Amino acid sequence: MITRQVLALTGNAAVAFALKQINPDVVAAYPITPQTTIMEEFSQYVANGEVDTELVRVESEHSAMSASIGAAAAGARTITSTSSQGLALMWEELYIASGLRLPIVLVNVNRSLSAPINIHCDHSDSMGARDSGWIQIFCENAQEAYDMTIIAVKLAEDKRVRLPVMINYDGFIISHSIDRVEILSDEKVQQFIGEYKPEFSLLDRNNPVTMGAFDSLGGFYYEYKKIQCEAIDNSLQVMQEIFDSFELISHRQYRTVEKEMIDDAEIIFVIAGSFCGSIREKINEYRSRGIKTGLVKVRSFRPFPDNSYREILKNAKAVLIFDRSTTPGAKGGPLYIEILGSLYGVEKPPEVFNFIYGLGGRDLELDEIDKSLEITEKALRGEVVDRVHWISLKKKEV
Amino acid sequence: MKRWEIKKVLEREIESLPQGVTIPEAGTSENYITGTWRTFKPVIDFEKCTQCLFCFIFCPDSSIEVDNGKVVGVDLKHCKGCGICAAECPRNAISMIEEREEG
């Protein structure tokens, strides 16, 4: 039997609460909007003695990730968190964390990158880190942010995975809005994540090891990158296993690709993050008007569940991909390009359109979602339309 | 201490490489001979040396050999010839001499 305990929490408070229940050995972080309140709350848990965590207040995000790498290499369960420029400052260490196969969990509260300076949400920060070898998971609301933080610990530390995991959710919309969050008991969380037994530890004096040694020409860099790529590919199956075991304790079901109202859908929307809600709202309305629409919500972006996307999308007439970041100089946003790749070789592939939305926190208005559907219907009637649309540009006043 | 035989590693299947290319052995930089990079080698004039140990502290490759708290020489297997010791020595007791092939 499951006793449900529901709290009203902001996304960041929900994550801080999850961190308290996880009770990590080491947390190293530096404040940046909109992530700051996670650590603000968590440091209170530390000050009150509610956790045993060593909280390292470093002088930058570069140091936060460096300290996390050192802690993880010493065998500590390590968590950090950041946003935007902070993630950008962690860049070079991100690759070291994944290359050394250190199971660090990073909570990234999505925010745009400067310039112009802007503190609001888009996905440019995490999309920029998509090739860093980290597992990347997106969340729609505070509940998912809470759940995924707990799941991330188990996923990162799984012997078959041993890779760092980045949890992403939208700045302010999720991080600072109060939401209904169903929490698990401390015991359940502890039981679920279990004890962490590191493969190697720099503190194990009886079994000394060298980590991060120089590997020159004639070494194993090339082989090692292949192993690392295989590890992140294989993590997809482990992720689903862990989602399934999480469902047993929470009754909340997660999939590496989330799909809703897909079975008979002719037009499918694909989106990551908080705006799933607006799209869902619209899909319900379209369905009541007899337009067969469906929703695919991005859960795992890295690894990218290529086969699942192909299977889900291949029979649709049209796919509308909403990107909350751009890839300047490329033909569309990162999610769009990724999905186009998945659909290559499909017989009679769907028409695929890309809608760039929400940069720097720009709202995605409901009538703009209507506009995306209109563009798609035009194309389905045989009219020639552009593939990539910036649908929220400000209009000239009339 | 367990040793990591490079030869054995070369024969291994890539799957059996340790996770995170962790080497199950410590202090492996000792096996990495960086002395061959050198074009100038430090030579200490012990007549001038006051045993202040600055060279030992500043050497980025831990190549100043110290015995019983006294500088006794340079580990030429690892000294890269950067010249930092010579620049830092307050007594100008270290000169950098160009390496030449013998004979």
Ligand code: SF4
């Ligand atoms: S030359 Fe450089 S590497 Fe060599 S002993 Fe002096 S400081 Fe060390």
Ligand code: SF4
């Ligand atoms: S720095 Fe110069 S004086 Fe000092 S110990 Fe080294 S060689 Fe001697």
